[in-house]
Amino acid sequence: MKPLHPPPIHSSPPAGSTHHSHRSVSHPSTSVYFNRVLLITTLCHPHSPSPASFHPPSFHPLSTLLTTPTRRYGGLTHTKPTREAPSSPVHFGRSLEDVAAGRPYLEAYEVIEDFADVLLDEEAMATERAFRGDAARGPPGAPPLPAALLPGPKSWPLLGCLPYMLRHPAFDPNRVYLFWQAVTQEFGPIFRKDMPGHPNLVFITDPGDVFTMFHTTMLNPVRPGMTSLKKIREDTHKEREKGGRGCPAGDLFCNGAGILAEQGEKWWRVRRRVQRPITDQDIISRFLPDMDEVAKTFVRRIRNLRDRNNEMPHTFKNEIYKWSLESLATVALERRLNCLEDDLQASPESARLIPLAKQLLEALHETENVKLWQYFPTASITRLKEAHDVFSEGGEDPRRPSLLETLLATPGLTRGDVLTFLIDLLATGIDTTSHAVSHMLYLLARNPEVQSRLINEVDAEVGKPEHLLPEHIASLSYAKAKIHFPYHISLSYHISWFFNRVMPVGVGIIRRLNQDTVLGGYLVPKGWQVVAPTMLINHQDSIFPRAKEFLPERFLRGSPLAPTHPYAFLPFSFGTRMCIGRRVAYQEIMCLLIRILNEFTVDYKHEDMHLVNKLGYGPSHPLRFTFSDRN
Numbered sequence: 001m002k003p004l005h006p007p008p009i010h011s012s013p014p015a016g017s018t019h020h021s022h023r024s025v026s027h028p029s030t031s032v033y034f035n036r037v038l039l040i041t042t043l044c045h046p047h048s049p050s051p052a053s054f055h056p057p058s059f060h061p062l063s064t065l066l067t068t069p070t071r072r073y074g075g076l077t078h079t080k081p082t083r084e085a086p087s088s089p090v091h092f093g094r095s096l097e098d099v100a101a102g103r104p105y106l107e108a109y110e111v112i113e114d115f116a117d118v119l120l121d122e123e124a125m126a127t128e129r130a131f132r133g134d135a136a137r138g139p140p141g142a143p144p145l146p147a148a149l150l151p152g153p154k155s156w157p158l159l160g161c162l163p164y165m166l167r168h169p170a171f172d173p174n175r176v177y178l179f180w181q182a183v184t185q186e187f188g189p190i191f192r193k194d195m196p197g198h199p200n201l202v203f204i205t206d207p208g209d210v211f212t213m214f215h216t217t218m219l220n221p222v223r224p225g226m227t228s229l230k231k232i233r234e235d236t237h238k239e240r241e242k243g244g245r246g247c248p249a250g251d252l253f254c255n256g257a258g259i260l261a262e263q264g265e266k267w268w269r270v271r272r273r274v275q276r277p278i279t280d281q282d283i284i285s286r287f288l289p290d291m292d293e294v295a296k297t298f299v300r301r302i303r304n305l306r307d308r309n310n311e312m313p314h315t316f317k318n319e320i321y322k323w324s325l326e327s328l329a330t331v332a333l334e335r336r337l338n339c340l341e342d343d344l345q346a347s348p349e350s351a352r353l354i355p356l357a358k359q360l361l362e363a364l365h366e367t368e369n370v371k372l373w374q375y376f377p378t379a380s381i382t383r384l385k386e387a388h389d390v391f392s393e394g395g396e397d398p399r400r401p402s403l404l405e406t407l408l409a410t411p412g413l414t415r416g417d418v419l420t421f422l423i424d425l426l427a428t429g430i431d432t433t434s435h436a437v438s439h440m441l442y443l444l445a446r447n448p449e450v451q452s453r454l455i456n457e458v459d460a461e462v463g464k465p466e467h468l469l470p471e472h473i474a475s476l477s478y479a480k481a482k483i484h485f486p487y488h489i490s491l492s493y494h495i496s497w498f499f500n501r502v503m504p505v506g507v508g509i510i511r512r513l514n515q516d517t518v519l520g521g522y523l524v525p526k527g528w529q530v531v532a533p534t535m536l537i538n539h540q541d542s543i544f545p546r547a548k549e550f551l552p553e554r555f556l557r558g559s560p561l562a563p564t565h566p567y568a569f570l571p572f573s574f575g576t577r578m579c580i581g582r583r584v585a586y587q588e589i590m591c592l593l594i595r596i597l598n599e600f601t602v603d604y605k606h607e608d609m610h611l612v613n614k615l616g617y618g619p620s621h622p623l624r625f626t627f628s629d630r631n
């Protein structure tokens with residue numbers, strides 16, 4: 001076995017990583033919102049005005065915040081952490097034993113969720129480091145086989161297995177998982193599938209291997225991809241320098257391309273600092289009133305859009321997309337965009353932002369799939385850059401500061417880091433939640449008995465309050481907990497509704513191995529990329545009995561349908577690199593679901609839907625749901 005290396009990334013606790021709680025406060029100072037925030041990038045662009053006109057006067061309050069000596073959260077001083085990191089490594093050690101001892105899925109899931117949140121703690125990292133050695137040893141018994149013996153489709157130099165894939169009867173570019181499923185049947189649970197530009201790509205479908213992948217890469221989780229985003233951000237920075245404009249320390253993209261696109265030290269420097277504010281439930285709860293308003297507006301929009309049969313128009317997908325943008329904007333821009341207004345012309349900013357956000361995501365999908373831009377400037381990377389530049393405008397908003405101020409006041413984060421992070425939130429948070437809601441509504445429509453159980457739960461636990469409060473959200477999360485279960489067990493039950501297994505949003509988790517690792521009995525070399533594809537794992541009957549059925553109750557304690565392994569269903573991934581927007585997503589979707597089920601039952605009377613792949617998975621058909629009044 002190779003010796004263990006010291007962690008390649010900084011493992012001390014995040015500066016200012018203390019948890020903070022909040023009361024509702026009135027905030028005296030200024031906040032900066034997104035479209036204006038993004039003006040900064042445009043201004044840094046070579047064709048932008050000279051440095052003299054670079055910082056509009058409205059930007060001064062931001063600079064003031066950056067120099068604020070004491071750290072403030074919306075005017076409040078630090079308070080005790082709401083969720084303590086484990087006091088000793090034993091916590092983690094014991095949990096792993098539990099996992100290894102095959103304790104029920106949900107208990108292990110609880111451990112994983114907890115652990116994911118505390119991983120940024122130095123002590124937990126140290127324990128993890130020790131554990132990494134065990135994971136790397138692989139299963140006891142026979143020595144591992146060399147990677148050269150990995151099964152998989154025939155591979156050609158440079159082309160990889162592209163010719164095999166294109167000729168395969170199961171290949172459909174919009175449903176690539178069908179091909180993967182066929183390959184798994186042919187070659188088994190682990191296979192190598194080289195692609196042009198991606199040599200040495202290994203697919204794993206055994207949750208035990210997923211466990212090993214996460215744990216061996218935990219200290220430096222390199223997620224290959226988003227290279228086009230990284231390139232345009234680096235180019236923007238270089239162009240600015242070349243144009244003699246200079247790059248003031250801390251300016252946009254000056255210290256890196258942001259957590260979505262960066263790796264190693266550059267990723268970790270920002271991630272460890274933004275982690276707490278964006279996952280702190282107290283901070284997230286502050287956005288609840290606005291998210292609730294967005295959800296209520298969406299329900300009104302449903303009423304306006306219904307035809308005489310209560311059915312949605314074929315453009316409804318777009319409406320859900322707008323809901324997602326509007327809802328996320330309450331967090332990332334700290335303001336309403338009014339995307340859901342009937343007359344978008346009355347809201348010129350939204351009319352401009354919606355196509356722009358789409359252009360950004362579509363171009364990103366293309367540039368990440370076909371990397372010809374590495375050789376010459378393609379139309380797709382030009383469109384990506386155009387949208388990204390416009391998305392980079394800045395300004396100020398007289399409303400209350402919260403997330404932004406919190407981030408800006410975090411030692412070690414530059415203004416550029418914070419703005420890049422907000423762009424990353426928008427780049428990742430729109431498609432994901434809109435697809436999750438689309439899949440969830442479809443599954444509820446197709447499973448009326450599940451829907452009616454959920455309606456009963458909402459009625460009993462939340463009712464129809466004028467304003468949703470954190471307690472309402474919690475009461476639903478805790479609904480089962482109050483009677484039988486501890487918190488996380490109920491939470492995972494709800495996670496199974498929203499970020500469901502049957503129709504997942506994420507295509508899979510990918511990591512570059514930073515040490516030789518035993519997976520499926522093969523010694524996979526350091527530097528190779530490993531993919532854990534959701535659809536291959538989620539749809540295995542051996543892991544999820546009756547895998548193709550939507551049976552959220554399988555996640556309840558004692559269910560005979562419970563998954564056989566705690567790492568089989570991790571919709572938000574695991575560890576330090578797991579989804580940073582998961583609590584935002586949960587709250588957004590919870591608000592929408594409650595408000596919809598307050599008013600309607602949902603049905604779908606058309607052809608069956610399946611998933612199509614873009615950056616993630618989305619619904620294949622127009623979302624022509626029927627929303628019938630409950631009363």
Ligand code: HEM
Binds near residue numbers: 271
């Ligand atoms: C249904 C909703 C969502 C799902 C299922 C989801 C899932 C994921 C997954 C699987 C990853 C990859 C983690 C890894 O490589 O280990 C990820 C990363 C990320 N997600 Fe989400 N996500 C969702 C919503 C959101 C939202 C609403 C936001 C923003 C508010 C967001 C922001 C991010 C960011 C910034 C990353 C990159 C984190 C990093 O590399 O450090 N996500 N998400």
